[in-house]
Structures are given as C-alpha cells and as structure tokens.
Amino acid sequence: xxNDVLATGILSFVMHEAVYFGRSLPWIxxxxxxxxxxxxxxxxxxxxxxxxxxxxxxxxISHFTVELPQIxxxxxxxxxxxxxxxxxxxxxxxxxxxxxxxFVVEDxxxxxxxxxxxxxxxxxxxxxxxxxxxxxxxxxxxYASPIEVMVLGMGTVFAPIAWVCITGQxxxxxxxxxxxxxxxxxxxxxxxxxxxxxxxxFLPFWAGAEHHxxxxxxxxxxxxxxxxxxxxxMDTESGPEAAKARRDRKALKxxxxxx
Amino acid sequence: xxxxxxxxxxxxxxxxxFSPKRESLLPPxxxxxxxxxxxxxxxxxxxRVRLAASLLGNRASVDAExxxxxxxxxxxxxxxxxxxxxxxxxxxxxxxxxxxxSPSNTTILIIGTNSPAMSNSTLLASPDTYFGIYNELSKYxxxxxxxxxxxxxxxxxxGLVVYRNANHDHHRVGMPx
Numbered sequence: 074x075x076n077d078v079l080a081t082g083i084l085s086f087v088m089h090e091a092v093y094f095g096r097s098l099p100w101i102x103x104x105x106x107x108x109x110x111x112x113x114x115x116x117x118x119x120x121x122x123x124x125x126x127x128x129x130x131x132x133x134i135s136h137f138t139v140e141l142p143q144i145x146x147x148x149x150x151x152x153x154x155x156x157x158x159x160x161x162x163x164x165x166x167x168x169x170x171x172x173x174x175x176f177v178v179e180d181x182x183x184x185x186x187x188x189x190x191x192x193x194x195x196x197x198x199x200x201x202x203x204x205x206x207x208x209x210x211x212x213x214x215x216y217a218s219p220i221e222v223m224v225l226g227m228g229t230v231f232a233p234i235a236w237v238c239i240t241g242q243x244x245x246x247x248x249x250x251x252x253x254x255x256x257x258x259x260x261x262x263x264x265x266x267x268x269x270x271x272x273x274x275f276l277p278f279w280a281g282a283e284h285h286x287x288x289x290x291x292x293x294x295x296x297x298x299x300x301x302x303x304x305x306x307m308d309t310e311s312g313p314e315a316a317k318a319r320r321d322r323k324a325l326k327x328x329x330x331x332x
Numbered sequence: 333x334x335x336x337x338x339x340x341x342x343x344x345x346x347x348x349x350f351s352p353k354r355e356s357l358l359p360p361x362x363x364x365x366x367x368x369x370x371x372x373x374x375x376x377x378x379x380r381v382r383l384a385a386s387l388l389g390n391r392a393s394v395d396a397e398x399x400x401x402x403x404x405x406x407x408x409x410x411x412x413x414x415x416x417x418x419x420x421x422x423x424x425x426x427x428x429x430x431x432x433x434s435p436s437n438t439t440i441l442i443i444g445t446n447s448p449a450m451s452n453s454t455l456l457a458s459p460d461t462y463f464g465i466y467n468e469l470s471k472y473x474x475x476x477x478x479x480x481x482x483x484x485x486x487x488x489x490x491g492l493v494v495y496r497n498a499n500h501d502h503h504r505v506g507m508p509x
Contacts, residue, residue, distance in 0.1 A: 159484070160476055160483055162478040162480055246483070272473050
C-alpha cells in the first residue's frame with residue numbers, strides 16, 4: 074500500500090473500533106456477574122441485552138457516518154501542520170505532557186459544548202438521544218446524535234491539530250495514545266460502576282463514572298468530561314451533595330444579608 | 333529521464349517514473365533528476381531496485397542527490413560511503429552538503445539493497461519478509477528500541493516515511509547547483 078491517507082485512515086478507524094468495543098466488552102460482562110452488582114451506581118437499572126444491541130447499532134452508524142470522515146481527515150490535516158510519523162519516538166515525558174494538555178483542552182471544549190447542548194432547543198433536537206439511557210452503560214458513551222458526535226468529537230480531534238499547528242510538535246503515536254485514553258475515559262465514565270479503586274479516589278479532580286452517572290440520572294449539571302473543575306468553578310455540580318452545598322451557601326448569604 | 337553521472341549501469345533511469353504534476357513543482361530551470369523527491373519514486377521501484385534506505389526524522393528531506401548516491405552510486409565511487417553514512421547517521425553532509433537541513437535526531441534506516449550498483453557494498457542482504465526487513469534494519473539502527481524498529485518497518489512498508497520526507501522539502505536550506 075502506498076497511500077498514507079488510506080493506510081492511516083484504515084489503521085486509525087480499526088483502532089478506534091477495536092478500542093471502543095473492546096473497552097465496552099468488560100462492562101457488558103460485568104453486568105452479568107452478580108458480584109459487581111454492589112458497585113453499580115444505579116443498581117436497579119441494568120441494561121438488557123436488547124438495549125445494548127440497539128445502542129451498538131446506532132453507535133456503529135454514527136462511527137461510519139461521522140467519525141470515519143473525521144478520522145480520515147485528521148491525518149492529512151495534521152501532516153499539513155507538521156505531524157511526525159517517524160522514529161525515534163518522542164520522549165514519554167513529551168507525550169505525557171501533550172496528552173495532559175489535550176485532556177484539559179478537550180474537557181474545556183466538552184464542558185461548554187455539552188452545557189450548550191442542554192439549552193432547550195439544542196437538547197430537544199440533538200442531545201436528547203444521548204440521554205435515552207438515564208443509567209448509562211459503557212457502550213452508550215457515543216450513543217448520540219451524529220451532530221453531537223461531530224461537535225463534541227471536535228474537542229478530541231482539533232485539540233491535537235491546534236497543538237501541532239502552533240508548536241509543530243506532534244507524533245502520530247501521541248495522537249493514538251490520546252485517542253485510546255480519551256475512549257477509555259468516555260466509556261468508563263458511562264460504565265455506571267463506581268469502585269473503591271476508581272481513579273477519582275486518587276485524583277480528586279478526575280470526573281469518572283460517579284460524576285457522569287449523576288448527570289444522566291438528573292439530566293442537569295456535571296457537564297465536564299474528564300475533570301471536575303469546570304463544574305466546580307461554574308457552580309454546575311450535580312447531585313444531592315452539591316445541592317446541599319448550594320442551599321447552605323444560599324442560607325449563609327441570606328443570613329449575612331439579614332445581619 | 334537521465335540520472336546523474338554517478339548512476340550505475342542499471343536501468344534506473346527507466347525505473348524512475350516521474351510524476352508530471354510533481355515535476356511541474358520544481359523550480360524553474362531545475363534539473364528534475366537532481367531534484368527528484370523521494371516520494372516520486374514509486375514504491376514498486378523501490379522494491380525492484382531494493383533501495384530501502386529511508387531518512388526518518390523531523391523535517392528532513394530527501395532528494396535526488398542523496399537518492400542517487402545511495403541507490404545508484406557504483407562500487408568504489410569515492411564520493412559514496414554508505415557504511416560510513418550508516419555509522420554516522422547525522423553526518424548527511426558527507427553525501428549531501430548542498431541540500432540538507434539535517435536535524436540532530438535524523439536517522440537513516442537501511443533496509444537492504446540488491447541493486448547491481450550496490451552488489452559489492454556492505455549491504456548485501458535483501459530481505460523480503462517483514463522480519464527480514466526488521467533484522468536488516470536492526471543491524472544499522474541499534475539506537476532504536478524494538479517498538480521503534482517495528483514501527484519503522486511497518487510504516488516504511490506502507491510508504492508513510494516516504495510521504496513524510498517528501499512533504500518537508502520546504503525545510504531544505506539549499507539546492508544542488
């Protein structure tokens with residue numbers, strides 16, 4: 074094969090599908106193991122096999138119609154701006170630093186776009202599909218309107234493109250690792266399971282399933298993808314604890330006013 | 333299409349199949365054979381000539397000068413010392429002083445050759461399989477780890493290295509005269 078766009082397009086898309094469904098598979102299996110039931114956040118809502126199959130079908134359609142073109146276009150665009158495909162690879166510290174930046178940028182993009190999607194007209198016409206499952210599961214991470222997949226996917230794809238455009242430094246391996254980690258993050262956040270060993274217990278600002286499950290349950294707040302800081306700063310945290318904190322703050326404010 | 337005076341007595345000229353579209357991008361008055369970009373050699377030609385030297389590295393470029401030296405220079409040509417180039421991968425100026433902006437991390441990957449012009453060179457191995465190429469590449473690229481070698485072989489097989497090199501020729505700092 075002597076067509077780099079074709080080669081990397083196929084390679085990237087196959088990798089995306091393998092990671093997406095490969096990462097979703099353990100969550101499907103866990104759903105059938107009673108031991109893990111105690112870790113299910115919304116324990117009473119277990120997705121049926123039919124629901125998961127229906128979800129997988131729409132996800133596949135979305136992957137082929139929306140994500141495939143994005144993946145296909147990424148390589149020539151990134152090459153144009155100087156993405157590297159050669160050896161030796163960049164230092165792992167370089168890759169880690171770049172991926173951390175992509176996470177922060179994507180999280181910011183996701184927060185604001187996702188929050189916008191909850192504005193009435195956009196919610197009804199676009200985002201409602203993603204909220205079909207109030208108790209999400211791994212496969213449902215990309216169960217969404219094609220428009221939503223495209224808009225939110227821009228945060229994942231254009232962060233590295235902007236980076237390489239500005240700095241001229243990006244290796245395609247860094248991009249692949251970033252995509253894999255981003256997929257893991259999205260699928261795990263939709264898994265519906267909260268474990269004692271979940272990442273946010275060690276990284277308090279990491280969102281994880283606990284954070285996103287509340288969003289699906291309550292349909293409001295917790296708009297971020299990877300981190301918790303935007304919801305904290307913008308006071309859009311969701312859940313009973315956040316509601317109580319909000320009430321307390323309001324009461325304190327009123328008490329001060331009364332004094 | 334003619335090749336430089338260093339050309340070996342092989343039908344390399346016939347093998348080098350220039351793309352008219354690409355050729356038209358050459359500077360006015362440029363000798364196209366001297367400004368041949370790596371990518372302009374179709375992959376099958378690389379296989380036939382068994383030229384499998386690729387230049388990898390950020391913003392590197394390859395053009396006719398180096399290409400001719402590597403794949404077509406006759407044995408004993410004093411200007412051609414591929415073994416030295418291999419051992420000193422950053423010393424591209426040995427062979428191509430005119431057109432290289434050679435970054436410090438430039439790496440030369442030699443995969444093999446069976447060109448008649450190279451038959452007496454140190455690169456007699458002509459691997460045909462993936463791991464044959466890997467082994468050959470490993471001999472001359474000891475600074476690469478296993479993953480980098482696998483990556484380099486895979487990408488060179490699908491022509492991505494070729495693509496990358498050809499698309500950074502704007503970093504060239506001089507032209508052959």
